[in-house]
Amino acid sequence: xxxxxLGRRRIYATLGxxxxxxxxALGAAALLAILGYxxxxxxxxxxxxxxxxxxxxxxxxxxxxxxxxxxxxxIIGIATAMALPIGLLTGIYLAxxxxxxxxxxxxxxxxxxxxxxxxxIGLFAYxxxxxxxxxxxxxxxxxxxxxxxxPLLVRTSEQAIRSVPQTxxxxxxxxxxxxxxATWRIVxxxxxxxxxxxxxxxxxxxxxxxxxxLFTAFGSQFWETxxxxxxxVLALQVFNYAISPYPNWQAQAWAGAFVLVFAVFALxxxxxxxxxxxxxxxxx
Amino acid sequence: MSSSTxxxxxxxxxxxxxxxxxxxxxYYGVRKAVGNVSIVFQRRAITALIGPSGCGKTTLLRCFNRxxxxxxxxxxxxxxxxxxxxxYVNDADPMAIRRRIGMVFQRPNPFPTLSIVxxxxxxxxxxxxxxxxxxxxxxALRAAALWDEVKDKLKSSPLRLSGGQQQRLCxxxxxxxxxxxxxxxxxTASLDPIATAVIEELMASLAxxxxxxxxxxxxxxxxxxxxxxxxxxxxxxxxxxxxxxxETAKLFTKPADRRTEDxxxxxxx
Numbered sequence: 398x399x400x401x402x403l404g405r406r407r408i409y410a411t412l413g414x415x416x417x418x419x420x421x422a423l424g425a426a427a428l429l430a431i432l433g434y435x436x437x438x439x440x441x442x443x444x445x446x447x448x449x450x451x452x453x454x455x456x457x458x459x460x461x462x463x464x465x466x467x468x469x470x471x472i473i474g475i476a477t478a479m480a481l482p483i484g485l486l487t488g489i490y491l492a493x494x495x496x497x498x499x500x501x502x503x504x505x506x507x508x509x510x511x512x513x514x515x516x517x518i519g520l521f522a523y524x525x526x527x528x529x530x531x532x533x534x535x536x537x538x539x540x541x542x543x544x545x546x547x548p549l550l551v552r553t554s555e556q557a558i559r560s561v562p563q564t565x566x567x568x569x570x571x572x573x574x575x576x577x578x579a580t581w582r583i584v585x586x587x588x589x590x591x592x593x594x595x596x597x598x599x600x601x602x603x604x605x606x607x608x609x610x611l612f613t614a615f616g617s618q619f620w621e622t623x624x625x626x627x628x629x630v631l632a633l634q635v636f637n638y639a640i641s642p643y644p645n646w647q648a649q650a651w652a653g654a655f656v657l658v659f660a661v662f663a664l665x666x667x668x669x670x671x672x673x674x675x676x677x678x679x680x681x
Numbered sequence: 682m683s684s685s686t687x688x689x690x691x692x693x694x695x696x697x698x699x700x701x702x703x704x705x706x707x708y709y710g711v712r713k714a715v716g717n718v719s720i721v722f723q724r725r726a727i728t729a730l731i732g733p734s735g736c737g738k739t740t741l742l743r744c745f746n747r748x749x750x751x752x753x754x755x756x757x758x759x760x761x762x763x764x765x766x767x768x769y770v771n772d773a774d775p776m777a778i779r780r781r782i783g784m785v786f787q788r789p790n791p792f793p794t795l796s797i798v799x800x801x802x803x804x805x806x807x808x809x810x811x812x813x814x815x816x817x818x819x820x821a822l823r824a825a826a827l828w829d830e831v832k833d834k835l836k837s838s839p840l841r842l843s844g845g846q847q848q849r850l851c852x853x854x855x856x857x858x859x860x861x862x863x864x865x866x867x868x869t870a871s872l873d874p875i876a877t878a879v880i881e882e883l884m885a886s887l888a889x890x891x892x893x894x895x896x897x898x899x900x901x902x903x904x905x906x907x908x909x910x911x912x913x914x915x916x917x918x919x920x921x922x923x924x925x926x927x928e929t930a931k932l933f934t935k936p937a938d939r940r941t942e943d944x945x946x947x948x949x950x
Contacts, residue, residue, distance in 0.1 A: 496753070562790070564786055564788060565790050565792060565793070567748060567751065567786070567790075568786060568790040568791075568792065568851070568854075569803070570751065571746060571748060571779055571783070571784040571786075572779065572780075572803055572804040572805075572854065572855070572858060573776045573778075573779040573780035573804060573858065574776070574804070574805075575776055583792050583794075583803075586794035586795075587792070587793050587794050
């Protein structure tokens, strides 16, 4: 009787393990298929010209997405410059004075914001920065990206600061350091690798965003560097090329997608490496 | 024993009072963790706070440098006098008090992102030149019996040091600020016997310069290192009470209180 039960349990256990393995394989396969497809379709078109030249009109061969890559860097750069200080300081506030109704409300709002569809955030940016000024601008795209990055930065930097052992903080305070100095000089540096990880992931998150760009950055055919003007963005170019009827534009869309995927891949890898360095620090 | 009488040892040896509490109670929210403690600490002495787990030793210690109030909903009633001044009056500055009362924690807590020498001088050293800072760091590390082991790697990370070395670095960090009082919260609890012996020797040499109050749950350690021992015990409602204070030799041989005797003879705790 007992052995029978044991045998059945063993079968269930094996079945369960197999099922889990299958699901894991399915997930991994889907990801690898996307990556593989993008690489196969895109890599043939990638060359120096593609990465550094302006787009050409329909029918003219060659051309590239150089202005889109530059625009992506500018827009994300401005977004990061705005989101990092706000997100980090909010995270510090939540980590240090995180009890009570105001911090709880902040956390709740931040969680809600992280769930708002990016197109709605794009619409908001349009309503406050594009419609009143009567022109599209890269800055309005940066503003939308900032709103997308903020909740991620707030919650992850709060977590990063909280994960610094309380004894380290108390050690600093016990030396007569002020709360601010203890946080700035001791706690934040200890949390820095985790914060860098969060920042890289937040950047990776917005790198591929397209929806909020449609009615903010809008796109441009030129080397535009003025944040107050419409600007080319790689993700937007991919979108426009992909829905075009021209085969060479469609090929360029794949190549652009390849560049985007590669950038996100590199950012995620960098985030993992930074995190691993952080973990090594705490082992000792 | 009435809770309002101050426990002081009847001895001509110790007459120099530096730190004293009067009817001190400490709370976590509504829970009273330490109740109505009145005690006087002597300037040139090591005082050991002993008692079973949960009797409020650490909480009491953390009241002395105003670290207790950092805990959630924590508050303090009564007074703590440092050289006659109440450190809990409204305009008392916790930062200034913590400069005068240093602390060593139960687990070594060097600052992971600072080098060994930066850790030693972490209190700031405002107004000192680079050379003076280095000199002071060396003096602190020597006083903490760590200099010879780290003098060739002052710029490296403290996390590579052993646990005992890290704890001595934390002692060096505390004494570099030149406090008057050194609080030690079970400073050897996480260390092996050899590292413990080193720290205990160190405590004896530091006592010439600083007043030391050390929490320990190890009675042998209290007997070995301290001049004065204070025994605490939680009452039936869980409030930590000070039961008895006396010269260590006397408390361990002829305790005045029945409960002290029960504890040191191992009948509970």
